[in-house]
Amino acid sequence: MKPFATLLDRLVLTPSRNGKLTLLVDYFRTTPDPDRGYGLAALAGALDLKSVKPAMLRELVMERMDEVLFRYSYDYVGDLAETISLVWDGGAKDVADHAPQPRLSEVVKRMNSLGRTEVRGAVRDLLDQLDTSGRFAFLKLATGSLRIGVSARLAKQALADMSGKDIIEIETLWHGLTPPYESLFAWLEGRAEKPVLATPAIFHSVMLANPVEDGDLEKLNPEDYAAEWKWDGIRVQMSSHGGTRKLYSRSGDDITGAFPDVVEAINFDGVIDGELLVGGTKRTNAPTRTFSDLQQRLNRKTVTGKMMDDYPAFVRAYDLLFQGEADVRSEGFLARRDRLAQVIEKAPHDRFDLSDLVPFTDWSELDRLRADPPDPVIEGVMIKRKDSPYQAGRLKGPWFKWKRDPYNIDAVMLYAQRGHGKRSSYYSDFTFGVWTTTEEGEQLVPVGKAYFGFTDAELEVLDKFVRDNTIDRFGPVRAVKATPDFGFVLEVAFEGIARSTRHKSGVAMRFPRIARLRQDKLPRDADRLETLTAMIETREGTL
């Protein structure tokens, strides 16, 4: 447990991606099988471990500790798993540093072999045998709340870095393997052949697109690319093989149980990539409905008949990975699409349709189409190289997403907070506000927070402004001067806006970022809250 616990301790506090990769690679290189495989599973969210209820953990602590002292401790630390890891045995001296501790693989095997009545005693024993940081790691695993800022993708990148293999190869294999991944590590270390997958009826890592950035398209020939609408639903994968039909989210979560209306309609074998939406398919001539309608169906384990009647779900198909058992991912996009069209043609019309291609001759024409799409549930266009094979991950080049222009407002900097890692000596997280009329007159009300979008040179300017114009401090946060005639105006771009009861201003932005520094403007020129609410009303009006 020690190497994994040490890794967690470092990952929690390491903000930079490269720093995390270094720590992960070091862990995978120096930790033996099968422990590292279970560690990998835990990081990638693929570890199956008998769960422990917080209530039982509290009871275990109280067996040996005064309740008042526990409460003081919990109030101070704030996290249950961490508190218990620190105060276990009433805060007695820790296990000797070099005393033997159970290995991660032993912990996993022991926990998963327990009967219901044995859990309490086994957890008590483990807490006795582990040191503070081992207890923390164990409790985080057993309570299922490992939040350490490492995605499955990052863990796989570390595997690629340690072995020199391509991450796409690892992604392709990933969902066919199970912990502790000994065959995977053997291959990564050159000790064995690449593992062979048993069946295609599993989740296959999806292919992702990069956003179009300045200058990207000028270098590309429009004739090499096809375009499709980008629909505002959720990306899914349908996998059907030998009577087993599954629906997965784009990260591989099994969401079959929440969408029986779609899954039961699957009448083909193979793997299809598409967008899950609610409403009617274009073959039923009913409109596609909004993301907020789709949200009614998300994050549920089961679904009622009424829910399915009110919010019928369907899949708009984008791509085909397997046709029957044949892996067609190495074929070009248009070739796969021809196959996909045949499959969808024979599939139930109310549950499946084919994503349309958007004809265009040059990038400026596509730009116009993107800015003014024919359906409000479209959020932009996808651009795909006609001959691109289906490759897992987010490669730069074959696929792009080009969203509708984001919203823009001018706002005033109100608060700033220091960043992390490289930015720990800079004020780089900014809360900004817009004008509104209150009983006390014109005031700036905070509407959001942004911590990227600016260049390093711009950050120097922002940081200096914060340091020179601080009017108050609250812990790590500084309030800066902001009056109608003095302050810092920021042009803020964002992807969407919605009503919010959680924010004082009543609005919440999606992905706000600082688009430009507007030193040419005075705070009095900044936007008003009414502008933002009007954006919401406009959006609602078009839907």
Added chain:
Amino acid sequence: MKPEALLHPTPAGLFCPIGNFYVDPVRPVERALITHGHSDHARSGHGHVLATRQTLDIMAIRYGEEFAGSEQAAAWGEEIFVNGVKVMFRPAGHVLGSAQILIEKDGMRIVVSGDYKRGIDPTCDPFEPIACDVFITEATFGLPVFHHPDPKTEIEKLFTSLKQFPERSHLVGAYALGKAQRVIRLIRDNGYSDPIYIHGALARLCDYYQGQGIELGDIRPATIEKSKPTEFAGAIVVGPPSAFQDRWARRFNEPLIAFASGWMMVRQRAKQGGVELPLVVSDHCDWPELLSTIKEITPEQVWVTHGREEALVRWCELQGIPARPLHLVGYEDEGD
């Protein structure tokens, strides 16, 4: 005699009315007894100061020679009478020169521990338990969550990180008096002999420690020596934590912020401070040490001063030891 007649809390600090002196007063007073040189305990502007030679020297370094009207040095174990009250200084094991003060009159013995620790520290004399009626203990880390690991294993984390990130400058935050010198000494005891770079705020105190025979090895100012950040690749830099949030820190190569403090036991504390590498090295007692010290001294009463008073008082009550919090304010400015 009731103990309160010999010593009691006032807004200026603990006051002995018979001897007409204060212990570690937070405001300027006529006569002060000072346990150690941290700025929350040792302030300038008192009429007369009684402290150990080293504490007086440290106060002169920090505040200038004119830090008090007059001064008197107390040797370890020397009996000194102040207006008829016997006082005696004994090592507290906190930082160089740090003392507990025994205050005795008519058979009533009160020990003011100041800040203290029980772990091994080559940079100061170790704590000596003193039998007494009232033991006044600090409670900086007076919660069951705090147990400080072996400082050697904590320092090994720094070396592991240097291996993993050889290109990054490792900035180790440590308070200027005591912790900084202890950390440097721990690094040396791990076999590291390369230069260690220090922030200017540490220079005079490090010189003083070296003058007192505490070997710190090759230490150099971090300011002028090198001009490019890459020249600091893989270097160890020690400075006060506040400096790392300042522009000062930008001179280093991809700085990795470490912090040597007992507070680093709690992850959220580390995270809030932007610390990547917490090193749990403390100059205070942890929870088990507080408890074992009280059990060892077996005083009639325990008074708890600064820190987490309520938890330690609660524990004393559960043990049947009379205890009270003193609610003194003004300490913890220069914590751990």
